[in-house]
Amino acid sequence: MSFFPDVxxxxxxxxxxxxxVDCFETxxxxxxxxxxxxxxxxxxxxxxxxxxxxxxxxxxASVTVGDETRExxxxxxxxARAGVPHGVPEAHERTVMLVGIxxxxxxxx
Amino acid sequence: MSFFPDVxxxxxxxxxxxxxVDCFETxxxxxxxxxxxxxxxxxxxxxxxxxxxxxxxxxxASVTVGDETRExxxxxxxxARAGVPHGVPEAHERTVMLVGIxxxxxxxx
Numbered sequence: 001m002s003f004f005p006d007v008x009x010x011x012x013x014x015x016x017x018x019x020x021v022d023c024f025e026t027x028x029x030x031x032x033x034x035x036x037x038x039x040x041x042x043x044x045x046x047x048x049x050x051x052x053x054x055x056x057x058x059x060x061a062s063v064t065v066g067d068e069t070r071e072x073x074x075x076x077x078x079x080a081r082a083g084v085p086h087g088v089p090e091a092h093e094r095t096v097m098l099v100g101i102x103x104x105x106x107x108x109x
Numbered sequence: 110m111s112f113f114p115d116v117x118x119x120x121x122x123x124x125x126x127x128x129x130v131d132c133f134e135t136x137x138x139x140x141x142x143x144x145x146x147x148x149x150x151x152x153x154x155x156x157x158x159x160x161x162x163x164x165x166x167x168x169x170a171s172v173t174v175g176d177e178t179r180e181x182x183x184x185x186x187x188x189a190r191a192g193v194p195h196g197v198p199e200a201h202e203r204t205v206m207l208v209g210i211x212x213x214x215x216x217x218x
Contacts, residue, residue, distance in 0.1 A: 002188035026160045028211040079111035102137040
């Protein structure tokens, strides 16, 4: 069994920029943590052919998907469908998100 | 944006068996909730060509993956890789899990 007890406890932070922590990867799916100190950001970007979701585990941040930006907190789930630009304009607190991203290229476009 | 504030609040329970609540589906990924009343189960089963993860949002349950069974609680993440039998022998409390499953058939086997 691939088992990650209290997955948020695997969070790790860096002073200079948000840090990514991988949990597992299969040919179809990558799941990990995105870990932000207050004020840190994730630049808006897009994944062609790959969907991504964020589930906020703790903290508070602004998240952008397409032309919409929302404030999110613990327990909120956000989906960025393949090709849709998304990012984190700002974490307002120390914030941990569980992130899942399907492997790109399995479907064209 | 596909936005699901406080995703656990979408949980819905049935007296006779565990209930599934879909959140979103893409050609690559289905994400939803598995909602158990105490004593409810999910029979051991396998998905050929599709990976599945459980993130426990609340409650306490036994989860089986392959030949291993563990007690899990809020914040625990479990992966069942494609083809590996998995299920929930018993929920010990009212339990809500966020479940992600990749779409089967995109990779053979």
